[in-house]
Amino acid sequence: MHNDRTRILVDSIKRLLRRNAIVHLRKIVNKTHGADLSMVFRSLSITQQLKLFEMIEDIEQQGILFSELDEGAFPALIEGIELDKIVEVLDHMPTDDVADLIGQLPKQKSDAILEMMKKEGSEEVEGLLHYDDDTAGGIMNPDFVALREETTAKEAIESLQKEHFDVEMPFYLYAVDEYGKLVGVSSLRQLVVVPPEERLKDFMSTDVFSVETSMDQEEVAKIVARYNILAVPVVDETNRLVGIVTVDDVIDIFREEATEDILKMAGVGEEFVETQSVIRSTRIRLPWLFASCIGGIIAFFVISHFEGSIKKLAYLAAFIPVIMGMGGNIGTQSSTIVVRGLATGRLNIRDTWAVVFKELSVGFILGAFYGFMIGLVAQLQYSKSMLAVSVGLAVISSMAVAALVGSIVPMAFARINVDPAVAAGPFVTTAIDIVSVYFYFRIATTLLGI
Amino acid sequence: MHNDRTRILVDSIKRLLRRNAIVHLRKIVNKTHGADLSMVFRSLSITQQLKLFEMIEDIEQQGILFSELDEGAFPALIEGIELDKIVEVLDHMPTDDVADLIGQLPKQKSDAILEMMKKEGSEEVEGLLHYDDDTAGGIMNPDFVALREETTAKEAIESLQKEHFDVEMPFYLYAVDEYGKLVGVSSLRQLVVVPPEERLKDFMSTDVFSVETSMDQEEVAKIVARYNILAVPVVDETNRLVGIVTVDDVIDIFREEATEDILKMAGVGEEFVETQSVIRSTRIRLPWLFASCIGGIIAFFVISHFEGSIKKLAYLAAFIPVIMGMGGNIGTQSSTIVVRGLATGRLNIRDTWAVVFKELSVGFILGAFYGFMIGLVAQLQYSKSMLAVSVGLAVISSMAVAALVGSIVPMAFARINVDPAVAAGPFVTTAIDIVSVYFYFRIATTLLGI
Numbered sequence: 042m043h044n045d046r047t048r049i050l051v052d053s054i055k056r057l058l059r060r061n062a063i064v065h066l067r068k069i070v071n072k073t074h075g076a077d078l079s080m081v082f083r084s085l086s087i088t089q090q091l092k093l094f095e096m097i098e099d100i101e102q103q104g105i106l107f108s109e110l111d112e113g114a115f116p117a118l119i120e121g122i123e124l125d126k127i128v129e130v131l132d133h134m135p136t137d138d139v140a141d142l143i144g145q146l147p148k149q150k151s152d153a154i155l156e157m158m159k160k161e162g163s164e165e166v167e168g169l170l171h172y173d174d175d176t177a178g179g180i181m182n183p184d185f186v187a188l189r190e191e192t193t194a195k196e197a198i199e200s201l202q203k204e205h206f207d208v209e210m211p212f213y214l215y216a217v218d219e220y221g222k223l224v225g226v227s228s229l230r231q232l233v234v235v236p237p238e239e240r241l242k243d244f245m246s247t248d249v250f251s252v253e254t255s256m257d258q259e260e261v262a263k264i265v266a267r268y269n270i271l272a273v274p275v276v277d278e279t280n281r282l283v284g285i286v287t288v289d290d291v292i293d294i295f296r297e298e299a300t301e302d303i304l305k306m307a308g309v310g311e312e313f314v315e316t317q318s319v320i321r322s323t324r325i326r327l328p329w330l331f332a333s334c335i336g337g338i339i340a341f342f343v344i345s346h347f348e349g350s351i352k353k354l355a356y357l358a359a360f361i362p363v364i365m366g367m368g369g370n371i372g373t374q375s376s377t378i379v380v381r382g383l384a385t386g387r388l389n390i391r392d393t394w395a396v397v398f399k400e401l402s403v404g405f406i407l408g409a410f411y412g413f414m415i416g417l418v419a420q421l422q423y424s425k426s427m428l429a430v431s432v433g434l435a436v437i438s439s440m441a442v443a444a445l446v447g448s449i450v451p452m453a454f455a456r457i458n459v460d461p462a463v464a465a466g467p468f469v470t471t472a473i474d475i476v477s478v479y480f481y482f483r484i485a486t487t488l489l490g491i
Numbered sequence: 492m493h494n495d496r497t498r499i500l501v502d503s504i505k506r507l508l509r510r511n512a513i514v515h516l517r518k519i520v521n522k523t524h525g526a527d528l529s530m531v532f533r534s535l536s537i538t539q540q541l542k543l544f545e546m547i548e549d550i551e552q553q554g555i556l557f558s559e560l561d562e563g564a565f566p567a568l569i570e571g572i573e574l575d576k577i578v579e580v581l582d583h584m585p586t587d588d589v590a591d592l593i594g595q596l597p598k599q600k601s602d603a604i605l606e607m608m609k610k611e612g613s614e615e616v617e618g619l620l621h622y623d624d625d626t627a628g629g630i631m632n633p634d635f636v637a638l639r640e641e642t643t644a645k646e647a648i649e650s651l652q653k654e655h656f657d658v659e660m661p662f663y664l665y666a667v668d669e670y671g672k673l674v675g676v677s678s679l680r681q682l683v684v685v686p687p688e689e690r691l692k693d694f695m696s697t698d699v700f701s702v703e704t705s706m707d708q709e710e711v712a713k714i715v716a717r718y719n720i721l722a723v724p725v726v727d728e729t730n731r732l733v734g735i736v737t738v739d740d741v742i743d744i745f746r747e748e749a750t751e752d753i754l755k756m757a758g759v760g761e762e763f764v765e766t767q768s769v770i771r772s773t774r775i776r777l778p779w780l781f782a783s784c785i786g787g788i789i790a791f792f793v794i795s796h797f798e799g800s801i802k803k804l805a806y807l808a809a810f811i812p813v814i815m816g817m818g819g820n821i822g823t824q825s826s827t828i829v830v831r832g833l834a835t836g837r838l839n840i841r842d843t844w845a846v847v848f849k850e851l852s853v854g855f856i857l858g859a860f861y862g863f864m865i866g867l868v869a870q871l872q873y874s875k876s877m878l879a880v881s882v883g884l885a886v887i888s889s890m891a892v893a894a895l896v897g898s899i900v901p902m903a904f905a906r907i908n909v910d911p912a913v914a915a916g917p918f919v920t921t922a923i924d925i926v927s928v929y930f931y932f933r934i935a936t937t938l939l940g941i
Contacts, residue, residue, distance in 0.1 A: 048841065076717045080836075109717075111837075202684045211680055212662055212721075229679050230661055234652045266746070267526045267559075269739040271662075271721060288738050289719040295742060296716070299749030300831055303756070307827035308820060319852045326824055327857060333820040334861050337813025338868055344809035345872075351805040358801050358808030359794035362924055363787025365812060369819070370758060370783040370917050374776055377757035381750055386530075387561075391498065402769045407777060411784050418788055422795070467820050474812055 047080050054081055058089055070096045075105025082118075083111060091121045104134035107142060115142050116150075128157045137182040137290070140169035177261045178254030180294070181275040181284030188241055190216040190224060195237035201229075212271050215282055216245050223251055223274055223282045251276045254283060261286050262294040263386065302384055305462035306377065308332075329467060336471030340478050347482040350491045356423060357485055360415075360432050361478065367411055368439035368477040369470050375400045375447030376469050380461045383451070393452045397445065404444025405437065412436035431485040438484070439477035446473055497530050504531055508539055520546045525555025532568075533561060541571045554584035557592060565592050566600075578607045587632040587740070590619035627711045628704030630744070631725040631734030638691055640666040640674060645687035651679075662721050665732055666695050673701055673724055673732040701726045704733060711736050712744040713836065752834055755912035756827065758782075779917055786921030790928050797932040800941045806873060807935055810865075810882050811928065817861055818889035818927040819920050825850045825897030826919050830911045833901070843902045847895065854894025855887065862886035881935040888934070889927035896923055 050073065057066045070078065070093055078097075082090050097103050107115060107130060119127050131139045131154070143151045143166060155167060165183045172178030188197055197214060214232065216225035225245035235244050251274045252261050265273050265288055275284040308329035344351075344361075351358055379396060382388030388396060416433030420426065450469050451461035485491075500523065507516045520528065520543055528547075532540050547553050557565060557580060569577050581589045581604070593601045593616060605617060615633045622628030638647055647664060664682065666675035675695035685694050701724045702711050715723050715738055725734040758779035794801075794811075801808055829846060832838030838846060866883030870876060900919050901911035 048839070074718060076719075198683050201680070229683070230651070233648050233679070233683060266739075266742045268524060269526075271738070288721070288742070289716075292716045292738070292742060292745060295745050295749070296835065299745070299753075300835060303749075303753055303827060303831050306753075307823045309824045309827060319849055319856070322849070323853050323856045326821075326853065327860065329824070330817065330820055330857060330861060333816045334813070334864065337816040338865065340812035340816075341809045341868070344812070345806060348805045348809070351801065351808050355798045355801040355805070355808075356795060358805075358811065359791045359798070361808065361811045362790035362794070362815060362928055363784070365815065366783045366787040366790075366921065366924055367780065370780055370920070371776075373757045374759045374779070377753060377759060381753050385746065385750060389498070399769055399772070403773050403776065406769070406773045407780060410777065411780060414784060415788065418791070470820070471816065474816055478812055 047077065050077060051081050051084050054093070055084070058085075058092070066093070067096045071098055071102075075102040076109045078102075078106050079109035079111075082106075082114065087117060087121060090118055094118070094122070100130055100133050103130045104138075107131075108134060108138040113145070116146055124153060124157060128154060131158060135182050136165045136184055137169060137180060137284075140166050140179075144170060144174070172254060175258045176254060177252045177256045177258065177275045177286055178284070180258050180261070180290050181254070181286050182290075183284045185215060185272075185274070185282070185285045186211050186213070187215045187217045187221070187282055190218070190240070190242035190245065192216075192241045193237065194232050194235045194239050194241075194244075197232055197241065198237075213274075213285075214241070214245075215249075215274055215285075216241050217282055220279075221281045223249060223276055223280055225249055226274070249274065251280075251282075252286070253278065258294050259298055262291045262298075265291045266295070298384070302380065302462040305460065306380060306466050308466040332467040332471050336467075336474055340475050343475060343479050344482065347486060350482065350486050350489075353491050354428075354489065356428075357482070360419070360435070360481070363415055364432075364435050364439050364477050364481050365474050367408075367415075367436055368443040368473045371404055371407060371440045372443035372447035372469055372473045375404070375444045376451050379448050379451045383455050383461055390452060390455050393449075393456070396452065397448045400444040400448035401441060404441040407444075408437035408440030411440065427488050428485070431481075431488045434484050434488075435477070435481035438480045439473070442476050442480070443473045446476070497527065500527060501531050501534050504543070505534070508535075508542070516543070517546045521548055521552075525552040526559045528552075528556050529559035529561075532556070532564065537567060537571060540568055544568070544572070550580055550583050553580045554588075557581075558584060558588040563595070566596055574603060574607060578604060581608060585632050586615045586634055587619060587630060587734075590616050590629075594620060594624070622704060625708045626704060627702045627706045627708065627725045627736055628734070630708050630711070630740050631704070631736050632740075633734045635665060635722075635724070635732070635735045636661050636663070637665045637667045637671070637732055640668070640690070640692035640695065642666075642691045643687065644682050644685045644689050644691075644694075647682055647691065648687075663724075663735075664691070664695075665699075665724055665735075666691050667732055670729075671731045673699060673726055673730055675699055676724070699724065701730075701732075702736070703728065708744050709748055712741045712748075715741045716745070748834070752830065752912040755910065756830060756916050758916040782917040782921050786917075786924055790925050793925060793929050794932065797936060800932065800936050800939075803941050804878075804939065806878075807932070810869070810885070810931070813865055814882075814885050814889050814927050814931050815924050817858075817865075817886055818893040818923045821854060821857060821890045822893035822897035822919055822923045825854070825894045826901050829898050829901045833905050833911055840902060840905045843899075843906070846902065847898045850894040850898035851891060854891040857894075858887035858890030861890065877938050878935070881931075881938045884934050884938075885927070885931035888930045889923070892926050892930070893923045896926070 053069065054066070057069065078093065085093070094103065094106070097106065110118065131142070143154060146154070158166065169179065169181070169183065186201065188200065201211060212229050214227045214229065215223060216227065218224050225242070225247045226249040227241060227245040231244055250264060250268060250270070252264060254275055254277055261273060265286065270288070272285045272287045274282055275286060277283050309326055379388060383390070412433040415436050416429040419432040420429035447469055454463070455461045503519060504516070507519065528543070535543070544553065544556070547556070560568065581592070593604060596604070608616065618633065619629065619631070636651065638650065651661060662679050664677045664679065665673060666677065668674050675692070675697045676699040677691060677695040681694055700714060700718060700720070702714060704725055704727055711723060715736065720738070722735045722737045724732055725736060727733050759776055829838060833840070862883040865886050866879040869882040870879035897919055904913070905911045
């Protein structure tokens with residue numbers, strides 16, 4: 042439904058651009074939210090984008106548009122905009138978003154912009170650029186409401202009216218001591234309900250969650266989600282309040298991390314490659330298929346080893362796909378459950394043995410079920426009970442091993458602090474393929490005596 | 492890091508429980524946030540959980556604990572708590588959370604609770620229970636701040652002090668007309684910065700996003716994320732304001748939907764099965780492996796068809812795993828990119844042909860690369876150029892077909908409004924296996940003349 046709206050908007054704007062209907066365009070552009078315009082921009086050429094950008098009258102909307110553009114689109118767009126204008130828009134944006142944008146630019150361009158920005162703002166932006174992108178420091182906003190604990194409710198309201206216009210989400214008021222250290226928190230809501238002369242220290246809560254600048258952004262996001270708060274204060278090593286991470290950034294982190302996990306598990310790198318060119322997309326995906334290629338070649342040598350047996354009983358080969366497929370699929374199930382469980386916190390690495398044992402049990406039960414079914418097909422087709430038993434046992438061992446490997450590898454990776462999502466990708470599937478095929482031929486040649 | 496904290500907490504509490512150190516337990520329980528306690532509860536028996544629950548002095552924290560419990564844990568826990576006490580806690584919770592919990596209970600229990608709850612609250616909860624779980628109506632909170640547009644800033648603040656204590660996140664003030672229809676929005680922040688006598692209609696924004704009760708929760712979440720707002724108002728068909736969806740619920744939706752997508756793609760159903768028993772987990776996963784089993788059996792018949800050729804050239808069988816593996820892996824890449832692209836809005840179903848064509852190109856290029864490599868292995872091993880060419884061509888066709896099927900199937904499913912994540916699961920992989928194996932033997936038998 043919402044996609045439909047975007048589609049209609051894109052179509053209307055393209056039509057108006059073709060007809061060069063300036064008046065209409067100006068009207069529609071100024072009635073559209075910057076976030077929606079950023080979606081439209083995806084379908085337009087740079088020249089068209091610039092034409093629309095210049096029509097936007099509200100500088101806040103221009104800023105929203107900038108910050109909502111796809112990764113990589115900002116540097117291309119601003120090539121056609123004068124430096125003065127860019128700086129003016131950036132000056133009206135939240136500092137953390139400015140830092141994100143400037144971080145995408147080549148050094149020369151970003152230096153020029155930082156130089157032109159107002160001294161104070163530029164310092165803040167430069168400060169943010171020093172933190173690692175994926176940490177609390179890298180995503181925090183250095184504009185927040187910090188007051189001394191002696192401040193009265195009335196004074197706090199006055200300071201909001203006079204000073205804190207540039208704060209992005211002023212819903213929490215942080216109390217700090219003379220050294221800028223975080224001592225408590227109160228909310229805008231409390232401010233309006235307490236008597237005007239009451240002091241912050243008397244109504245604030247001293248139970249304040251905070252995170253350090255170096256904390257991984259995913260951890261920060263989990264804290265905000267767990268405690269249902271709208272922002273979390275960020276402190277340096279000495280507990281000095283240096284910024285806040287707001288809930289809108291937390292949403293972005295969760296969406297980004299989920300996408301990254303999914304892509305890694307499918308072996309497509311970490312970044313979303315859809316918007317990339319064919320060549321770039323090929324280059325990113327090529328190495329991930331290497332594991333599968335090497336694994337396949339190893340499986341080739343394993344089977345070659347049994348060439349004599351296949352010559353005698355050619356139908357042995359016909360069961361290779363079903364045995365590999367059953368192992369591969371249950372292995373994917375197991376590793377997905379473990380990776381996602383670790384990501385959402387429902388599984389803990391200390392539960393490794395319990396989880397692995399459970400997966401192994403599930404693998405055995407499902408293996409017995411499908412082993413029986415596939416063995417039955419073998420029996421009906423060839424009426425050789427030893428062949429049927431071999432195929433059945435091969436399915437059981439393939440599925441049990443797959444469930445074991447699929448759960449133990451991501452758990453082990455998590456223990457040594459390697460991202461388990463990577464482990465759950467092509468590596469596990471490939472390992473399972475090789476083991477499955479080997480077990481199958483070992484069992485079959487032994488039982489059939491060839 | 493955060494996981495470590497939970498672990499330490501669990502260990503301390505378990506130790507204190509063993510020693511029955513009531514005083515210490517009481518102290519630690521009352522210093523711990525309800526959300527953290529809910530994590531601890533996972534590792535405790537019901538008896539232990541009840542013991543801790545009774546120690547919690549703050550009724551708000553008891554409510555937070557209730558709402559943060561894992562799915563299914565609430566009905567078990569409250570078996571041991573008196574009805575009076577349950578109702579008292581529920582009365583102090585946000586209405587949408589209460590509705591979620593009551594929805595988990597058997598009819599008899601939920602009726603008894605609803606009867607005992609205060610008349611007004613109970614009506615609100617019952618109202619929510621009528622909406623579909625996954626819609627705006629099902630997740631909204633019916634407590635919000637709605638004022639007539641003639642209200643002055645001063646009156647609005649007074650009403651916040653007197654009436655709206657139970658509102659979960661009173662950061663937006665909604666303006667309604669005499670029929671309760673939504674006409675504008677302002678924020679708590681604006682309220683404190685405008686002159687006290689100014690009327691809501693003079694400083695509110697009439698550009699207010701709203702969603703209808705029937706809108707899918709995922710769409711609602713996307714709107715909140717796109718416009719960086721903290722809550723979105725929910726209206727009925729006549730534009731009457733009936734509730735709000737707050738940003739904390741939006742975070743839960745995104746996490747839930749990402750998990751669902753991941754699980755569906757791995758063919759493990761929709762619900763997180765880790766916390767389930769072995770038997771239940773087996774039952775959920777069994778049907779998803781059926782596609783793979785049937786597909787494997789079909790592949791078996793395909794290969795059986797070429798039994799004569801395999802008898803002559805047994806080494807043909809040895810290439811089955813690598814050809815299936817390469818196709819399967821690139822197919823997973825393609826379908827993952829499409830499914831995730833559709834979920835995050837980076838891909839649109841109207842771009843179907845562009846996306847499919849791009850995937851096909853990538854499939855061809857990668858197929859040519861790996862086809863050459865694997866063909867080379869065949870040449871080195873058997874020194875038969877026709878075999879090498881057959882294997883190479885089989886890899887190319889397998890990878891190109893896989894990229895095509897992997898991208899076109901989820902796109903087609905999305906077009907007919909079937910969840911593309913399901914399509915990207917075992918079905919696609921299995922189809923690719925069959926096609927790959929068939930192409931391989933067709934090409935090899937033709938080129939080798941057997």
